[in-house]
Amino acid sequence: MEMAARRALADLKVGDAVARIPKLTCLTIMTSGARDMIQGAGLDGSLGLAVAVMYERSLGEQSPWAPYLAALPEQEPIPLVWSADEVEELLRGTELHETVKEDGGVMWEDWKESIEPLLPQIGSEFRSFFGFQHYLAARTLIASRSFQIDDHYHGVGMVPLADIFNHKTGAEDSSPSLSADDISVSHDVDDDLEMIMVKDVKLGAEVFNTYGLLGNAALLHRYGFTEPDNPFDIVNIDLELVLQWSASLFSGQHRRARLSLWRRLGSSNGFIDSILSVKSGKLSHITAELSETLLLTKTICKALLSLADLRESLYGENSIEDDIEALRRCCCIRDKKLYHSLMLRISERKILQKFRVFASSSSQVRTGEQASKRKKLKRK
Numbered sequence: 455m456e457m458a459a460r461r462a463l464a465d466l467k468v469g470d471a472v473a474r475i476p477k478l479t480c481l482t483i484m485t486s487g488a489r490d491m492i493q494g495a496g497l498d499g500s501l502g503l504a505v506a507v508m509y510e511r512s513l514g515e516q517s518p519w520a521p522y523l524a525a526l527p528e529q530e531p532i533p534l535v536w537s538a539d540e541v542e543e544l545l546r547g548t549e550l551h552e553t554v555k556e557d558g559g560v561m562w563e564d565w566k567e568s569i570e571p572l573l574p575q576i577g578s579e580f581r582s583f584f585g586f587q588h589y590l591a592a593r594t595l596i597a598s599r600s601f602q603i604d605d606h607y608h609g610v611g612m613v614p615l616a617d618i619f620n621h622k623t624g625a626e627d628s629s630p631s632l633s634a635d636d637i638s639v640s641h642d643v644d645d646d647l648e649m650i651m652v653k654d655v656k657l658g659a660e661v662f663n664t665y666g667l668l669g670n671a672a673l674l675h676r677y678g679f680t681e682p683d684n685p686f687d688i689v690n691i692d693l694e695l696v697l698q699w700s701a702s703l704f705s706g707q708h709r710r711a712r713l714s715l716w717r718r719l720g721s722s723n724g725f726i727d728s729i730l731s732v733k734s735g736k737l738s739h740i741t742a743e744l745s746e747t748l749l750l751t752k753t754i755c756k757a758l759l760s761l762a763d764l765r766e767s768l769y770g771e772n773s774i775e776d777d778i779e780a781l782r783r784c785c786c787i788r789d790k791k792l793y794h795s796l797m798l799r800i801s802e803r804k805i806l807q808k809f810r811v812f813a814s815s816s817s818q819v820r821t822g823e824q825a826s827k828r829k830k831l832k833r834k
């Protein structure tokens with residue numbers, strides 16, 4: 455049924471409106487029966503919306519959103535609701551590991567500070583719907599399905615119908631039959647939201663939305679899935695790792711001087727910014743831009759290789775080949791968490807592999823250039 459709704463029921467052309475959704479039918483802080491309580495507590499954004507979702511869920515059939523809420527899963531199995539063991543085992547080394555570990559604590563604080571104090575205002579028969587687990591479940595639905603409806607009135611909200619479409623990356627998708635990013639959401643029509651086709655889609659084909667230009671870490675974090683060959687994947691190398699590496703080579707004083715130089719260069723030099731994004735506390739973006747720069751000396755290439763080794767070691771004992779084999783053996787529906795975490799690990803490790811190849815080949819080129827310079831000097 456749900457799948458049928460996502461498939462085109464007729465040939466669709468660019469400009470066709472596939473849905474028009476009145477804002478008043480969206481579940482937002484402003485439309486929820488809990489509006490006064492939420493506004494009285496000064497809650498807004500996803501936190502306020504989570505209270506609205508829990509409140510409407512607590513009303514059961516009495517809620518105007520009962521049919522919509524019944525169509526949603528209890529929660530979306532994003533890493534926020536994975537067990538600590540799963541986070542440790544499946545996300546170790548990945549871009550998500552530290553973030554997800556922090557998420558749990560932040561959510562607990564939010565609940566303690568903002569939601570627990572509301573409990574006395576809630577009838578005792580409904581209170582159980584506002585517990586921490588219910589809050590987490592509401593947050594997973596909001597992470598994976600909410601839309602920014604407008605800036606000033608409704609803010610963020612749940613939009614029935616607009617959220618049935620799956621995501622596909624691929625503005626560059628050259629496939630003419632069906633491609634990603636088929637729909638755009640327009641806010642212009644009075645108090646309605648419209649979903650407009652931005653690509654032609656044939657009868658029976660799945661219609662996709664796009665959730666943004668997101669790498670696999672972001673997709674897994676917010677929506678619980680990953681995509682193969684995602685062009686937006688990145689690997690960051692924490693400044694901590696750079697400091698760890700430099701500690702094995704330089705004195706404390708030298709390291710501090712280096713760090714302050716990186717910080718100064720980081721704010722004025724695009725290249726340094728791209729490898730040493732010190733402002734965000736990360737050494738980041740392993741990109742082909744590197745080859746353009748004179749800074750890519752043999753010593754730097756060696757340093758980059760050591761950093762790649764250190765970054766790689768965070769994934770634990772399994773090699774990328776082990777991960778690829780494990781992925782081949784697992785089922786993306788039955789072993790969803792394992793499948794998508796392996797996809798993330800593999801996509802990150804492939805970037806590190808490319809980086810390593812790049813740094814070694816650049817290092818060889820530089821060695822060749824240096825040798826020929828020496829020869830020329832000798833001849834002189």
Ligand SMILES: C[S@@+](CC[C@H](N)C(=O)[O-])C[C@H]1O[C@@H](n2cnc3c(N)ncnc32)[C@H](O)[C@@H]1O
Pocket residue numbers: 456530598599617618619620621622676677678679680
């Ligand atoms: C806004 S909902 C999309 C509709 C949802 N699939 C449903 O059946 O109601 C977002 C969720 O759909 C799933 N999803 C969306 N795009 C996907 C994709 N390309 N691959 C796998 N799962 C996807 C994820 O579980 C995600 O959290």
